[in-house]
Each structure stands twice: as C-alpha cells, then as structure tokens.
Amino acid sequence: KKLGLNELRKMFLDFFESKDHYVRSSYPLVPENDESLLLINAGMAPMKAYFMGKETPPNKRMATCQKCIRTGDIDNVGITARHATFFEMLGNFSFGDYFKRESIQWGWEFVTEHLQIPQDKLWVTVYEEDDEAYDIWNKEVGVPADKIVRLGKADNFWEIGVGPCGPCSEIYFDRGEKYGCGSEDCKPGCDCDRYLEFWNHVFTQFDKDENGVYHPLPNPNIDTGMGLERIACIMQGVGTIFEVDTIDHILKGVCEISGAQYGKERKTDISVRIITDHIRAVTFMIGDGVLPSNEGRGYVLRRLLRRAARHGRLLGIKGAFLCDLMDKVVEISSDAYPELREKREYIRKVLNVEEDRFEETIDQGMEILKGYMESLKEAGKNIIPGEDAFRLYDTYGFPIDLTKEIASEEGFAVDEAVFEKEMEDQRERARSARGEMEGAGWKEDVFASLDPAIKSEFLGYETLEVEAKV
Numbered sequence: 001k002k003l004g005l006n007e008l009r010k011m012f013l014d015f016f017e018s019k020d021h022y023v024r025s026s027y028p029l030v031p032e033n034d035e036s037l038l039l040i041n042a043g044m045a046p047m048k049a050y051f052m053g054k055e056t057p058p059n060k061r062m063a064t065c066q067k068c069i070r071t072g073d074i075d076n077v078g079i080t081a082r083h084a085t086f087f088e089m090l091g092n093f094s095f096g097d098y099f100k101r102e103s104i105q106w107g108w109e110f111v112t113e114h115l116q117i118p119q120d121k122l123w124v125t126v127y128e129e130d131d132e133a134y135d136i137w138n139k140e141v142g143v144p145a146d147k148i149v150r151l152g153k154a155d156n157f158w159e160i161g162v163g164p165c166g167p168c169s170e171i172y173f174d175r176g177e178k179y180g181c182g183s184e185d186c187k188p189g190c191d192c193d194r195y196l197e198f199w200n201h202v203f204t205q206f207d208k209d210e211n212g213v214y215h216p217l218p219n220p221n222i223d224t225g226m227g228l229e230r231i232a233c234i235m236q237g238v239g240t241i242f243e244v245d246t247i248d249h250i251l252k253g254v255c256e257i258s259g260a261q262y263g264k265e266r267k268t269d270i271s272v273r274i275i276t277d278h279i280r281a282v283t284f285m286i287g288d289g290v291l292p293s294n295e296g297r298g299y300v301l302r303r304l305l306r307r308a309a310r311h312g313r314l315l316g317i318k319g320a321f322l323c324d325l326m327d328k329v330v331e332i333s334s335d336a337y338p339e340l341r342e343k344r345e346y347i348r349k350v351l352n353v354e355e356d357r358f359e360e361t362i363d364q365g366m367e368i369l370k371g372y373m374e375s376l377k378e379a380g381k382n383i384i385p386g387e388d389a390f391r392l393y394d395t396y397g398f399p400i401d402l403t404k405e406i407a408s409e410e411g412f413a414v415d416e417a418v419f420e421k422e423m424e425d426q427r428e429r430a431r432s433a434r435g436e437m438e439g440a441g442w443k444e445d446v447f448a449s450l451d452p453a454i455k456s457e458f459l460g461y462e463t464l465e466v467e468a469k470v
C-alpha cells in the first residue's frame, strides 16, 4: 500500500518527536511581527526571531509542517512536475543545539530506513566549499563519491537578504531517464524533473548584515525543508505533485467540472494543474485572513484567484466554480488544518464575492484584450499600451500580471511604465477626492474598504455583503 500525503506528514513529525523535537502546528501564512515578508515561504520563516537569538524558542529542537506560499514559482506551476504556489514544508530545526552531523544522519535514516527509499536512487549535493558536509555524507553515511555533487553559491548557499544564512546540502531522488532533459550533463541541480530535489538541509552558521558581511554565529543552527508534496510524489511514484493522492482529489474535481480529460493534451493539463494549485493557495490564504485587494498580499490572492478563473474559461467552464473546488481542498486538508473546517463558510463568502465580481467582466475583458492585440498586429506592433492595460485593470478587473501573461502567450509585451503612471495618477485622484468618491465597479474596492478590526475578527460580514451589492 502506498503512503498517503497525510500519513507521510505524520511519519515525519513522529520521527523527529522521537529525536526529542518539539512538534508544533503550522504558523499562519501571514507573518507575525515581520515587515520584511509578504507571506510565509519556508518552514524557518516564522522562526526567524529564534534563529537570530531575539527570542527564546520553546525548545532547542523543533519540527513543523509549515504552510507556504511562493508566488515567485507561479510561472513554473503546471509546467514542471514539482512547483506549486502553495505547498507544505516539513522541517526540523536546531537552535544552537545539534548541527551538521545529526541533521545529515537523521535525514538519511528517515529517508532510507523509515521511507525505505532505495539508496541507489538517491543523490546528494553540498556547497562547493563545505568539506565538512561532504565528509559526513561520504565517510560517515557512506554515500559514494559519484553520488555527491558540489554546487556553487547560487544553488547551495541559502540566504534571504539579511539575517541567518549558510551552506546547504540537498537530497535528490533520481526518477529515471524518462523524466530527463536528455542533456549529457544532466545531474542534480539541473532544471529538469529527472533529479527531484526534495530535502534541503541548511546549516545556518552565519548572520549576514546590511553591508553583506557574514558573521559566524556562536551557536550554529539547523534549518531543513522537505516539500511534503514532493516526497509524496516520490513515494507514490506519480508523474507530478498534482497527482499525489490528496491533491489528485482536487484535480479530479477540476476535470469533472470542466469535462477536461487529464493526460491527453499538454495545454489542457497545464490549465488543470494551475487551477488545482491556485485553489489550494486561495483557500489557505483566505482561511488565514487574507482578503482580496489591489496591493500586497491581497493582490497576491486576487491575482491567483483571477488567474484560476481565467484558466477555468480556457477549459470551457461557464460560471463560478471555485467554491466547489474549495470544498475539496477543505475535505482533504482539514484533518491537518482544522482552521479550514472552522472557517469554511467564511472562506466561501469571500470567494463568492470575489469570483462573482470577476465573473461579470472576465469575458468582456478577454474580448477587449483580444481586440487590442488584433489591431496591434495589423499595425505591425507588439506592445500593448499602458493605458489599455490600465483600462483592463480598472474597468474589467484584470490584474496587470494576468494581462501580461495573456499578452505574452500571443507574443505581446505590455508598456508597464505607462501602466504604473496611470496607477499612480489614480491613487492621486483618490487621495484628493477621498470621502467624496463613491463609484461602482472596480474603482471602489469592497474588501479594501473594510475596517481592519472587522477583517481580523471575521465579523461584520453582513456589512460586506451589503456593500458588495452596490
């Protein structure tokens, strides 16, 4: 019997509990007391204060399964086998307690003994200057030299701006030639999906300051991250993370609603996977209190939601469909994330308001954009004027990234500088007319006008509904 995603999560957390780790539930997606980050993108992100010694952790050893959003990976979603904008990251952490040796040995023990992955399918990478990690893998764990790859800073040195950072060591699974790019020097670190990176061990031994100087930390830390969907993909032997048991439940829902046949045509499959991913992201984000807006994390949410809606159109779906899929996300994830079950009706309402509004204008917007591109083509041009992109945004609710994406599919670019200027002008007009301006449509943002206290308490939804009908 194949191990399910939910079982794998538990196996990992139990394993590290047996190694005296304190297991904590996921932190919310919205960072607390951290202005530097829009959304949590790694297991260690909500623990930065522990790593930097600004706060004392409840235990020197911790393990979590953390909800993550990586919008930076959005263009890979549906294209590669391994990228999602929402995923769960398993991680074990040491705050000045154990270091490289234990982290590597326990990692290997979990993967080869508990998961029983055959050793000959496994590869590891180390940072090119990290002989210490190399020797532990080679001499102590017994990984043969031809399965250890030394990589440079871009791949195997972990840092996010300033703060704790250090060399990494990653574990890869070789899925075989059929997933390879065919290139002669295809090896771990190659962009293709043959060697699947699934576990990154970060040896946080430096603190980088604003001037780019690396200060050795007195008590180095361990921060590891293993993508739960990726390890499930490996254990279940499926082609992509979207075919993993729980996620496949959502994917099937997309196919049911759209009538799409998965696995027949590349373009269709990409749209199916994009919707499958984005509905997970959107459900978890709303569940953690993010509301659609035109800025910040609200924009991330709005962009994902509307991008999913557009791919629904590409699959021929008529009308709103995201709420039905949201239910599927809740079904498969709420045992691990009970907040989803508790907030399901709230999530439904937010989704409904947002999807219904876009529903009213998406078809017209797509027609208009198509018209722009046709006339430009006739004129021998390939840049969509910023004013037109702004009109699509302002009147039809097309996030600029959505317009750019559709445009690029047809070989067009967008004049973003002019778009930005239009945006700034609009902000200026709104500032000078504040209090008077009460328009309908996109100019007035229902969610943005909510009182922050209402937003965080999830109360006052009645107010929102009344406003949404304006």
Ligand code: ATP
Pocket: 070, 073, 082, 083, 084, 085, 086, 087, 089, 197, 198, 199, 200, 225, 226, 227, 228, 229, 230
């Ligand atoms: P890749 O090189 O494949 O983009 P990464 O090196 O950017 O991955 P890390 O920052 O090392 O990833 O994150 C730790 C782990 O989290 C990865 O080894 C992987 O298992 C998982 N992970 C990272 N990004 C994603 C994603 N977009 N979707 C699903 N899992 C991910």
Ligand code: MG
Pocket: 073
């Ligand atoms: Mg990446």
Ligand code: MG
Pocket: 155, 197
């Ligand atoms: Mg990588």
Ligand code: MG
Pocket: 170, 197, 200
């Ligand atoms: Mg990595």
